[in-house]
Amino acid sequence: MIDFKSEVLKIKDQMLQDIKDLCAIPSMQDDSTVALFAPYGAANRKALDAMLEIGRRDGFEVQDVDGHAGHIDIGSGEETLGILGHLDVVPVNEAGWDTNPFEVVIKDGKLYGRGVADDKGPLIASYYAAKIVNSLNIPTKMKTRVIFGCNEELGSSCVKYYFTKMPYPTMGFTPDAGFPVVYGEKAGCSFEITGNVEKNGLIYLCAGSRPNIVPETCEAIIEGNHKQYVDSFQKFLSSNNLTGTIEEEGNHTKLVLKGKSAHASTPEEGINAVVYLCKYLATVVDNKVVDFVLEYLDDYHGKKLGIDFNGAMGPLTMNLGVISYCKENLKITLDLRCPHDMDFDKMIEKFQTACSNYQLNENHDIGKALYIDPKSKLVSTLHQAYVDVSGDTNSKPQAIGGGTYAKSMPNCVAFGAEFEGEDNFIHGNNENIKIDSLLKATEIYCHAIYNLIKAD
Ligand SMILES: [Zn+2]
Structure with a gap:
């Protein structure tokens, strides 16, 4: 040579x-x-x-x-x-x-x-x-x-x-x-979930600015004086090894939870702040956004949605990258990386079923795999x-x-x-x-x- x-x-x-x-x-x-x-x-x-x-x-x-x-x-x-x-x-x-x-x-x-x-x-x-x-x-x-x-x-x-x-x-x-x-290279796919959801104690829930990043910080405002939540929130944070703050916001309570950011193609390397804050919120409010996140979106491979798949290229990954819920208006953006040999139609169907169970709408964009x-x-x-x-x-x-x-x-x-x-x-x-x-x-x-x- x-x-x-x-x-x-x-x-x-x-x-x-x-x-x-x-x-x-x-x-x-x-x-x-x-x-x-x-x-x-x-x-x-x-x-x-x-x-x-x-x-x-x-x-x-x-x-x-x-x-x-x-x-x-x-x-x-x-x-x-x-x-x-x-x-x-x-x-x-x-x-x-x-x-x-x-x-x-x-x-x-x-x-x-x-x-x-x-x-x-x-x-x-x-x-x-x-x-x-x-x-x-x-x-x-x-x-x-x-x-x-x-x-x-x-x-x-x-x-x-x-x-x-x-x-x-x-x-x-x-x-x-x-x-x-x-x-x-897996196919980059995005799903956008929108709808009107009654607040039932949750005034505001926001995190993330780009779908392709695991959100590091999530903020929520819930009804009621913060004093009633301080103990349970601190206990939740420490038992999950997380940090965050709780403070008064007008007559209400503002919660901030810190996770860990990562790239959406390797979401398991991060800690999704939205998912964890929802876990806490589920103990203090009865809100359908929180329920939806926990029922379908709280894992990195779409297991709860029933779309998890391990193919020749490895697993499907899913990242809840952006959430904005304000004045009862919801928008969630998910970034998925999908192996070429999975069933894309079935994935779309599963999303549609999950959304219709909660009277939410979905819009998707399916990329190309290599x-x-x-x-x-x-x-x-x-x-x-x-x-x-x-x-x-x-x-x-x-x-x-x-x-x-x-x-x-x-x-x-x-x-x-x-x-x-x-x-x-x-x-x-x-x-x-x-x-x-x-x-x-x-x-x-x-x-x-x-x-x-x-x-x-
Ligand atoms: Zn480059």
Whole structure:
């Protein structure tokens, strides 16, 4: 096998410089600067231009697809291997960062900055890998097309648009998740439950701002003087190992309960504050919202609804992400991640029955799942590249609850660049990536691209 490791070391400095330059552009979607050919705002346009310029600088053909996305073509062949990365980033909470998020710094062998791990770093790593393989001048059956979009974080309309103008590659991967390789992504589904519910002692119950997060805090206002509830509420909190507050609110009582937030694709890692506050409320009010939550929504896998399912990709997960109950008006939003091999119609039916039992309405949106046979050539080649470079034979191809660009074209999976046991703080404060890991990822991408595109 070619010594890709030393090839990667040769390009290390320039690769890091390209990542620094791209990460200096705060490419968060900005609707106030949207223009023709800048559909996601000026900064995302600038990042797209910078990436196209990298391709031009290195002598490759590039294509701008109306500011939504672009690509760089490397090498030649009848067919195409697509590599899909994104140039947009999520906003930062500057107060939570130790350094300027838009000025990459190197500390303790790690790059720190917004986008170093999600996804500018891995995009550049796979671009350099394609470049290294191309420099070998071996006969290839596929060219490599590095595709980059500017709206992954807010719905991926960039690549949806791109594929209305450009053909699908034969196969592809997106370096925007974890190693070893992700062969399945559950379908993201949402249910919205609404209705009018008599208050019967419960004036207000609210929690959560985004359906895809387990709500950390839940607030309620119940009728009556707080003194009558203090003892029972404190006792409830301590017996469940939770914290919260109880105080006077006019003539009524305000309760706040703290759980633990987590991502909706792994709700079991959190503690849903709504569910726990409802458990307490059930002991002091006789309200149908509380009853509904406890009868159907108080577990993470939909067992009580009768929709729990464990498939080839693992279990269905359910998160009660947002609840708003005020002036007897209820709205609940649930985020579910559903394996591809379950019965979706049955799930909808179960929701409808549960809602009609309580005279509530439901509205749903059923997403698309991704499942590529773990034994397919694509998945096994990518996995083998990971094993060959990392030496890790224990980690198996995985299915995840999140969604990536892999769903935007046929025959595509997510592949790296986060290694198991490393946390790159993606979307969080102090996002970082170890330089050694980035180099290792680049080497893995070299092996993968080489084995996929070389002529038989
Ligand atoms: Zn990403």
